[in-house]
Amino acid sequence: MTDARQIPVDPASAERLAGQNLTYRLVDTESDADADAFLRADARGFLDGEPEADVVAADREGIKDRRNIGVFEAEAPVGTWPVATINSWVTPLTVPGAEIDMWAISSVTVSGTHRRRGIARALLEGELRAAASAGVPIAGLTASEATIYGRYGFAPAVPVAKLTVDTRRAGWNSPTPAGRLEYVDKDALKTTLAAVHDVERTQRAGQIAGWERRWGRMTGVEPGNSSAAKVRGVRYVDENGDVRGVLVYTLEDIPAVFRSEMRIALLSAVTPDALTALWGFALQHDLVDTVTADLRPIDDPLPWLVRDPRGVEVCVHDHGWLRILDVAAVLEARTYRAPLDLALRVDDGLGFAAGTWRLTIADGRAVVRPSDTAAPDAVLDVATLSALYLGGVSAAQLRSAGRLQASAEVAGLIDDAFRAVQAPVLGIWY
Known part of the structure; x- marks a missing residue:
């Protein structure tokens, strides 16, 4: 499994933030001062009380397995609280019939003093580019605010x-x-x-x-x-x-x-x-x-x-939000309940999943190949495909909401194939 800690910071996000005299860097969890500053800024971002020393010490050990990134005022010394935080790691995600690697994202905060400066965009897009560069086909998170993540291609795929x-x-x-x-x-x-x-x-x-x-x-x-x-x-x-x-x-x-x-x-x-x-x-x-x-x-x-x-x-x-990065990899990883053969056009403003794909399902397995058809059977954005992926969200419902451009018959066929035997669930926050 990929070790997220070995993936460097995204150069595009680093350059974008440097233009505002902000430094975007990995937090050194071997440095008590750097790790403590990250954790205290994270607590502030989630409106928690100031954590006690024993809590910080325990959490400091806990984040050593993660890729922790802070955004700092330029030339801020080690131990300065970051103005924004994020961390990530690669974890197995259970999908119907299998497991796949998922880039898990957590601790997303931006200080109230630095809002409306594109910092959250740099953080989220930076994580997606890092995940894609590492070959991880999907990203996921749990959201304290439901209105933020759709603009980056995430969608609620696991209702609870x-x-x-x-x-x-x-x-x-x-x-x-x-x-x-x-x-x-x-x-x-x-x-x-x-x-x-x-x-x-x-x-x-x-x-x-x-x-x-x-x-x-x-x-x-x-x-x-x-x-x-x-x-x-x-x-x-x-x-x-x-x-x-x-x-x-x-x-x-x-x-x-x-x-x-x-x-x-x-x-x-x-x-x-x-x-x-x-x-x-x-x-x-x-x-x-x-x-x-x-x-x-x-x-x-x-x-x-x-x-x-x-x-x-x-x-x-x-509860569980997903964002597909590699269409072929994720669709071919899981099993299905019914055959299906159709062309999908996926729109993705960030480019990771954009394209038209021929999805052929037989005997419970999928084959996904690029397609040059000018008349796909279904058109949807990457967030909608991410919502459908685990079989916990109805294609017919998404069609009625205008999120899926397809006939009622095609939406029904997608539901027949994608629907899981048991509803997906995510029993923890991360």
Whole structure:
């Protein structure tokens, strides 16, 4: 797998920013001063409080595996806070039937003192050029603001659901699986969560690999979780003694009623029995009136596990954003559910994916070749193709929105071929 840290900064972005007396450079994570300045600027950019020293020290170790870039005032000494930040790494992305390398982008911030100067454009376009130069065929991110990234060819490709359950109304209406539930202490919870997620992420498109700092903070054994003292964990062990699922949660008081809300940080399960057992634990927990869980797949079976599905509120929202860089590589990497033969014209203002392509799918596999046809069957921009890629967004819906120029029949054929067996999901932020 490509090591993003070995890819130099993009010269076009460096030149563009130099014209504003700004320096665009890699952050030296071996320098405590340089790394600390990057992390504190990142926290400021996301409107977080000033991080404590132990949090900075832990995060400093965490970013050593990433390609960290800061934008600085020209000739600023090492240890000066950057006016903008971004980092990236290459991670496996699960797609239907396979995994592909993805250029993951995070920590995108621009100081409030340096807005409207094209810095975000330089950062994002610089990452895309770096990824393409390294031969990574797709980029991805999770977005705190949904209006920024479409201009760079990204699109929400992995919708997820936030579930809010009124446990007294919903009730429970499912059999108890044969395995058992066990509480897990925090140190074991971190390793259990990492192990279960690493299996689960290969089972459904949209997931990426986790990392140690993610699990450590989530489970409260590393600095940075303000609710660390409240974190609890339960695992499901099947009848053969194998751990098949894990639930990380906190309990919060509901004022004046002596009842609680369970907030699920992550539910990771690799079998239907594990998923049922963990949901059953949550919804039947004593003194819990409300259960909330975000970043769940939109086809989560929970409404079918309860007595009254009206007790389960489902709010679907965007989460995983993708941006295709190499059309042939990504389309040929995944599997498909139906045959297809059509010409696609892809528009891409940055040029990476632009062109007309003949897409031929047979026996679940695709062959993609350049085409010189003047009459393609479908015309779309790279963001729309990126939205369609994992099978979690409907071509017919995009056609109705004017994002896909094709007949209704062609849109239906695309849906038949691209639709995943299970809805894609991304269970973490990055």
